[in-house]
Amino acid sequence: MDKKFYITTPIYYVNDKPHAGHAYTTLVADVLARYHRQNGEDTFFLTGTDEHGSKIAEAAAKHNQTPQEFCDQVSGVFKTAWDKDHLGIAYDYFIRTTDPNHEQAVRDIFQKLLEAKTPANNPVLYEGEYAGLYCTGCEKFLTEKELVNGLCPDHKRAPEVLKEKNYFFRLADYLPAIEQKIVSGELQILPEHKKNEALGFIKQNVPDFSVSRSSVKWGVDLPFAPGQVAYVWIDALSNYITALGYPKNLELMAKYWPADVQLMAQDISKFHTIYWPALLMALNLPLPKTMFIHGFFTIDGQKMSKSIGNVIDPNDLVAQFGQDGTRYLLLSQFPLGQEADLQASLFKERYNNDLANGLGNLVARTANMIETYLAGKNPITKKNSLNLNNDLPDLNKFFIYEYLVAIRSLIDQANRLIDEKKPWQLVKTDLASTQEVLGQVGELIILVAEKLAPIMPAISAKITKQFTSDIIKKEEALFPRLN
Numbered sequence: 169m170d171k172k173f174y175i176t177t178p179i180y181y182v183n184d185k186p187h188a189g190h191a192y193t194t195l196v197a198d199v200l201a202r203y204h205r206q207n208g209e210d211t212f213f214l215t216g217t218d219e220h221g222s223k224i225a226e227a228a229a230k231h232n233q234t235p236q237e238f239c240d241q242v243s244g245v246f247k248t249a250w251d252k253d254h255l256g257i258a259y260d261y262f263i264r265t266t267d268p269n270h271e272q273a274v275r276d277i278f279q280k281l282l283e284a285k286t287p288a289n290n291p292v293l294y295e296g297e298y299a300g301l302y303c304t305g306c307e308k309f310l311t312e313k314e315l316v317n318g319l320c321p322d323h324k325r326a327p328e329v330l331k332e333k334n335y336f337f338r339l340a341d342y343l344p345a346i347e348q349k350i351v352s353g354e355l356q357i358l359p360e361h362k363k364n365e366a367l368g369f370i371k372q373n374v375p376d377f378s379v380s381r382s383s384v385k386w387g388v389d390l391p392f393a394p395g396q397v398a399y400v401w402i403d404a405l406s407n408y409i410t411a412l413g414y415p416k417n418l419e420l421m422a423k424y425w426p427a428d429v430q431l432m433a434q435d436i437s438k439f440h441t442i443y444w445p446a447l448l449m450a451l452n453l454p455l456p457k458t459m460f461i462h463g464f465f466t467i468d469g470q471k472m473s474k475s476i477g478n479v480i481d482p483n484d485l486v487a488q489f490g491q492d493g494t495r496y497l498l499l500s501q502f503p504l505g506q507e508a509d510l511q512a513s514l515f516k517e518r519y520n521n522d523l524a525n526g527l528g529n530l531v532a533r534t535a536n537m538i539e540t541y542l543a544g545k546n547p548i549t550k551k552n553s554l555n556l557n558n559d560l561p562d563l564n565k566f567f568i569y570e571y572l573v574a575i576r577s578l579i580d581q582a583n584r585l586i587d588e589k590k591p592w593q594l595v596k597t598d599l600a601s602t603q604e605v606l607g608q609v610g611e612l613i614i615l616v617a618e619k620l621a622p623i624m625p626a627i628s629a630k631i632t633k634q635f636t637s638d639i640i641k642k643e644e645a646l647f648p649r650l651n
């Protein structure tokens with residue numbers, strides 16, 4: 169295998185259990201990883217959990233648990249939601265920022281930063297005093313301008329006034345180079361409007377940022393700065409390289425870094441398009457090739473929030489629609505990257521329409537006719553007798569939604585073929601033609617199954633097995649109708 173593919177999701181905060189937003193990004197990564205594996209590429213898919221910082225410590229205290237106990241538990245809940253009995257996320261590695269290896273790597277990274285010089289020959293880190301308004305919900309400082317009625321607009325809570333001595337990262341010295349790499353496409357930011365947004369941040373001259381905290385206890389302690397821990401965002405961003413063994417063990421780094429695709433939503437784009445490249449440059453590492461920043465979706469027109477009570481638990485979706493049904497429903501809603509709405513109230517209708525009546529019915533009626541009219545003998549000749557055009561929208565270009573539209577039209581094409589040729593009439597007079605029609609339909613079904621493999625892996629494997637056997641039998645419904 170010569171080509172490699174390294175894809176990452178954000179590592180999710182463990183202050184609460186996973187919801188549909190986390191599931192969405194993780195699913196997109198899983199589809200792309202499966203697609204690249206299917207194409208024979210040496211693929212590494214990383215996800216995990218972000219476990220340090222005051223936000224997590226607060227949540228643990230609320231649950232009367234130590235932070236470590238609480239993190240172990242919630243991180244486990246994420247793993248379960250992704251496992252083969254739930255969403256079926258085939259990650260290669262699940263990193264936790266409380267892993268001792270990661271913690272040591274973060275200390276090593278800080279040591280390197282401490283010794284490093286910027287392109288303008290200044291020390292990368294310097295000590296300074298910071299006073300500002302800190303929102304624990306965001307784990308970042310806010311400016312007065314960002315507040316709405318004195319509250320953080322995202323977390324509806326008043327930020328705390330924090331004043332402390334910290335280490336700062338000399339970001340200013342890196343901004344011109346980051347801008348140049350984004351403009352030249354060396355660091356590709358997709359979709360295009362998110363690239364412009366990143367360039368907009370740079371134009372506003374993002375100030376240097378503090379990378380250590382003395383007010384926070386739950387974090388990676390820094391030996392060179394007694395009493396201080398690593399700022400949770402530096403700790404978190406580092407995961408993308410510490411997961412590969414950086415800086416102690418460079419074997420996987422040499423193989424997989426730079427990342428080919430880093431996925432996230434726009435809530436954390438600034439950290440990824442500005443701070444992360446600066447950190448990598450200070451460590452003398454190449455930048456990721458592509459960052460894809462998707463929109464933050466609403467649920468039936470409303471922001472997903474606990475107070476509205478519309479937070480969707482992916483486990484509930486899997487219980488209702490099955491693993492592959494859930495994967496389909498989440499990915500077929502809107503083009504990746506669009507500011508969009510997840511129409512959860514239509515999930516059942518879409519499931520019945522596209523899956524029970526569409527794909528499920530196609531497979532069931534075809535298997536049934538082959539069993540009844542042809543004694544189950546597999547009629548597929550693999551002659552490509554329909555001259556199938558296999559060019560679907562490119563998953564490599566993030567066209568997952570468009571790809572699913574094209575697959576639905578292949579399913580419709582197969583269903584139409586049956587309706588037009590009416591095998592139930594044909595069989596009375598012409599067995600050879602019946603066999604040919606069912607063979608053509610079967611060929612379409614196998615094509616659909618093959619194309620669906622990254623999106624609906626379990627169903628795809630089931631259909632392929634059924635339609636490549638010598639004897640095709642009717643099996644239980646793939647997608648039972650829901651009332």
Ligand code: ME8
Binds near residue numbers: 180192434
């Ligand atoms: O930000 N629509 O973790 P987090 C789409 N730990 N995607 C959504 C979403 C929504 N409504 N809600 C959440 C953090 N997401 C940090 C990341 S990375 C070094 C550290 C997804 O648990 C989306 O991918 O708040 C978003 O970027 C991420 O969850 C935020 O997860």
